[in-house]
Amino acid sequence: MRTKNEEKRQEIVNAAISLFSEKGYYKTSIKDISDKAHMSSGTFYLYYKSKDDLILDIYHEVHEILGKYLNEKMEMSYSSPEERLVAVSCFLVSKYLENKKLSVILLTRTIGINRHAENEYYNTFSKSVANFAGLIQKIPEADYMDIRLTATFYVQAMGVAATKWMLADPSTRPDFYEVVFMTLRYHLRALTIEIPDTKLREYISKYVTVTE
Amino acid sequence: MRTKNEEKRQEIVNAAISLFSEKGYYKTSIKDISDKAHMSSGTFYLYYKSKDDLILDIYHEVHEILGKYLNEKMEMSYSSPEERLVAVSCFLVSKYLENKKLSVILLTRTIGINRHAENEYYNTFSKSVANFAGLIQKIPEADYMDIRLTATFYVQAMGVAATKWMLADPSTRPDFYEVVFMTLRYHLRALTIEIPDTKLREYISKYVTVTE
Amino acid sequence: MRTKNEEKRQEIVNAAISLFSEKGYYKTSIKDISDKAHMSSGTFYLYYKSKDDLILDIYHEVHEILGKYLNEKMEMSYSSPEERLVAVSCFLVSKYLENKKLSVILLTRTIGINRHAENEYYNTFSKSVANFAGLIQKIPEADYMDIRLTATFYVQAMGVAATKWMLADPSTRPDFYEVVFMTLRYHLRALTIEIPDTKLREYISKYVTVTE
Amino acid sequence: MRTKNEEKRQEIVNAAISLFSEKGYYKTSIKDISDKAHMSSGTFYLYYKSKDDLILDIYHEVHEILGKYLNEKMEMSYSSPEERLVAVSCFLVSKYLENKKLSVILLTRTIGINRHAENEYYNTFSKSVANFAGLIQKIPEADYMDIRLTATFYVQAMGVAATKWMLADPSTRPDFYEVVFMTLRYHLRALTIEIPDTKLREYISKYVTVTE
DNA sequence: TATGAATGAGAGTTCATTCAT
DNA sequence: GATGAATGAACTCTCATTCAT
Numbered sequence: 001m002r003t004k005n006e007e008k009r010q011e012i013v014n015a016a017i018s019l020f021s022e023k024g025y026y027k028t029s030i031k032d033i034s035d036k037a038h039m040s041s042g043t044f045y046l047y048y049k050s051k052d053d054l055i056l057d058i059y060h061e062v063h064e065i066l067g068k069y070l071n072e073k074m075e076m077s078y079s080s081p082e083e084r085l086v087a088v089s090c091f092l093v094s095k096y097l098e099n100k101k102l103s104v105i106l107l108t109r110t111i112g113i114n115r116h117a118e119n120e121y122y123n124t125f126s127k128s129v130a131n132f133a134g135l136i137q138k139i140p141e142a143d144y145m146d147i148r149l150t151a152t153f154y155v156q157a158m159g160v161a162a163t164k165w166m167l168a169d170p171s172t173r174p175d176f177y178e179v180v181f182m183t184l185r186y187h188l189r190a191l192t193i194e195i196p197d198t199k200l201r202e203y204i205s206k207y208v209t210v211t212e
Numbered sequence: 213m214r215t216k217n218e219e220k221r222q223e224i225v226n227a228a229i230s231l232f233s234e235k236g237y238y239k240t241s242i243k244d245i246s247d248k249a250h251m252s253s254g255t256f257y258l259y260y261k262s263k264d265d266l267i268l269d270i271y272h273e274v275h276e277i278l279g280k281y282l283n284e285k286m287e288m289s290y291s292s293p294e295e296r297l298v299a300v301s302c303f304l305v306s307k308y309l310e311n312k313k314l315s316v317i318l319l320t321r322t323i324g325i326n327r328h329a330e331n332e333y334y335n336t337f338s339k340s341v342a343n344f345a346g347l348i349q350k351i352p353e354a355d356y357m358d359i360r361l362t363a364t365f366y367v368q369a370m371g372v373a374a375t376k377w378m379l380a381d382p383s384t385r386p387d388f389y390e391v392v393f394m395t396l397r398y399h400l401r402a403l404t405i406e407i408p409d410t411k412l413r414e415y416i417s418k419y420v421t422v423t424e
Numbered sequence: 425m426r427t428k429n430e431e432k433r434q435e436i437v438n439a440a441i442s443l444f445s446e447k448g449y450y451k452t453s454i455k456d457i458s459d460k461a462h463m464s465s466g467t468f469y470l471y472y473k474s475k476d477d478l479i480l481d482i483y484h485e486v487h488e489i490l491g492k493y494l495n496e497k498m499e500m501s502y503s504s505p506e507e508r509l510v511a512v513s514c515f516l517v518s519k520y521l522e523n524k525k526l527s528v529i530l531l532t533r534t535i536g537i538n539r540h541a542e543n544e545y546y547n548t549f550s551k552s553v554a555n556f557a558g559l560i561q562k563i564p565e566a567d568y569m570d571i572r573l574t575a576t577f578y579v580q581a582m583g584v585a586a587t588k589w590m591l592a593d594p595s596t597r598p599d600f601y602e603v604v605f606m607t608l609r610y611h612l613r614a615l616t617i618e619i620p621d622t623k624l625r626e627y628i629s630k631y632v633t634v635t636e
Numbered sequence: 637m638r639t640k641n642e643e644k645r646q647e648i649v650n651a652a653i654s655l656f657s658e659k660g661y662y663k664t665s666i667k668d669i670s671d672k673a674h675m676s677s678g679t680f681y682l683y684y685k686s687k688d689d690l691i692l693d694i695y696h697e698v699h700e701i702l703g704k705y706l707n708e709k710m711e712m713s714y715s716s717p718e719e720r721l722v723a724v725s726c727f728l729v730s731k732y733l734e735n736k737k738l739s740v741i742l743l744t745r746t747i748g749i750n751r752h753a754e755n756e757y758y759n760t761f762s763k764s765v766a767n768f769a770g771l772i773q774k775i776p777e778a779d780y781m782d783i784r785l786t787a788t789f790y791v792q793a794m795g796v797a798a799t800k801w802m803l804a805d806p807s808t809r810p811d812f813y814e815v816v817f818m819t820l821r822y823h824l825r826a827l828t829i830e831i832p833d834t835k836l837r838e839y840i841s842k843y844v845t846v847t848e
Numbered sequence: 849t850a851t852g853a854a855t856g857a858g859a860g861t862t863c864a865t866t867c868a869t
Numbered sequence: 870g871a872t873g874a875a876t877g878a879a880c881t882c883t884c885a886t887t888c889a890t
Binding site for chain 2: 873874875876877878
């Protein structure tokens, strides 16, 4: 795998992401996917050896998008560890919004597919948790007890905020920046990290990269 | 439905909860369930008219366990609204632990089954969120921006704490009381609700009803 | 069989006739029948040893109603063999109307159930054909070639006339007596049996026993 | 439907016609049909989306065979309307014989399957009745009262004649031409349509297209 | 490489029949 | 005699996967 015509492969992945996020893994058939990707169901099997193989690849993709991308963002230089935490948080929620369908799969439709997919999911999630744990630990004033548990609350909250906003009625939902602000304020306060509201808003408008 | 031999019905529900939490809804067949419940697959259909009907019944059961039970706990008298919030939080995580498999279904395996099941899930979850929103709003010192978003973080965290602990290696995981303490401390602080650690621990040991 | 509580047995038969004529043999379940007969499905089997046994019994019932009844009518004394033919024809269509549901089963829903039922059906039908063949043969002026074929056309026509009228829209269908008149006139003419219209109508109003 | 490999489709139809005519709709399973058509049961569903869909298609086929074919025959030129009536009658019974199994389904096994199938059946039958009504009405000397009822007797008789002959013991049954002659003579006489026997026989040997 | 017809195991469901009570 | 819960074979239909072309 991963060697042949990468364009076709991407077509499959896009079709699958779209359908999985809409109907879920089990209600999506290979025929649905290959139809949407403009190919025959036989061709699908030239690129993936099974439906399971496909979902695993999708998780790898998430892994890359979130993992590599966040790593890169984390290594940029910031004026303080606080700004770094806020910046990376903003990148994460932005990335969720940029890949809405993928996020829906990741955040709401993952589990129950099979052990492999679940493992992939946990790996991706754990990686994020570890990343954020590192960021938090670099902030001297941060007060917490179990860093893993704390980081889990934190990462989960980013997902909750993004999901709630994405699935909400566009005509009545608040401004996305405001949601991010409320989310970060809540969790920074839980960590006793003090950032003035104006400063926090400033960071957010600087690092949230999604245009509504 | 709901009229015949309630014992048999419960056997089915128990078998289903066990299998759904282990393998997920789609990987569990009616035959799996009826085998585990020591009956023929035809007998299953004397108690439930379809597989969907069963999962809905299970969600109703969750609804009742969590909904009615928490309501009752909320109406007990406490010395302060802070104690009430802590007490109900403790009851919720205790209830999760008491019904481990059910909680796994609720917290990790719900979505992607079908619209009805998802609706049931959202109802149950929304109900909890609304309950906790009410509890938080009764605490004058609590500082938050969007009460729904805030309560969502809070309720989600109870699930995360319980799930993480349940799925962790029993030989190395921390004491459950400690996990609950860390969780509540984190979120109370986010809400600027001040309860001294000793007081909080006291409440927890009073209201967490699960014996490991 | 045929020995136990005859009342219960009749309840079953009535329920079955009603349901079979409405939904057909295969779409009617034993539960449907036993529900309608106000008994449990187990009780059904005290009276009939199978669903097939029941349909056979129903055909026996038809056999009796049509066979014995017509025989009796045929042995009455009439002024002429022509009158006898007309009279018995009238009794036949009247009997169809008197037992609408049974007739629907007999005339439209019979075949395809099983070999036994088909045999029963053919027996009943053959018996009628033989009867009418006898009646026709007693009329010296009747001109025909193959008496069996001729009698078959004749008997079939009685069924067609009755069925068409029963299933027609009551607000627009013609008077039943008129339908019988048209039917008999057609077939008597085919047989070159001359009965003046007034005489024929007289016979019909005398022998058609159904009140609309 | 109706697009893929038409040969396979016909194999299914042939298998189904054969089995339905032998055992009836309900006693014939998809497995029976697909076995007889030399394919797996899954393949069946590539050609028909359900068992119901198949029986409807078979009725459509009858519709076409009888409807279009008879229309065509009716539009041929004949020396008189009497000859036209006889000719078309002969084509109808010939067609029945040419498609024995199909005729058995059409003439005896129709009802009780489902509403759609019944409607199809009535449509086909009504079409024939209307056709023959038209033919009869074009004969000035024809004497009848209700043209629909009359045409119904006539069409039904064609079916009866064909069926009786087909199901009769080949070693003892009369010559088919003779059966057609008797049938037509009976009904023409009922309509007071006078055709000399020699003329009628001539027509029949001209228009009956089946070789025993 | 690409196709899509073909496969067949396995799913959910029904229901005639049995039998302990 | 009467019940109705229980059975399990048999049904229709789906779909991931294969393979000849």
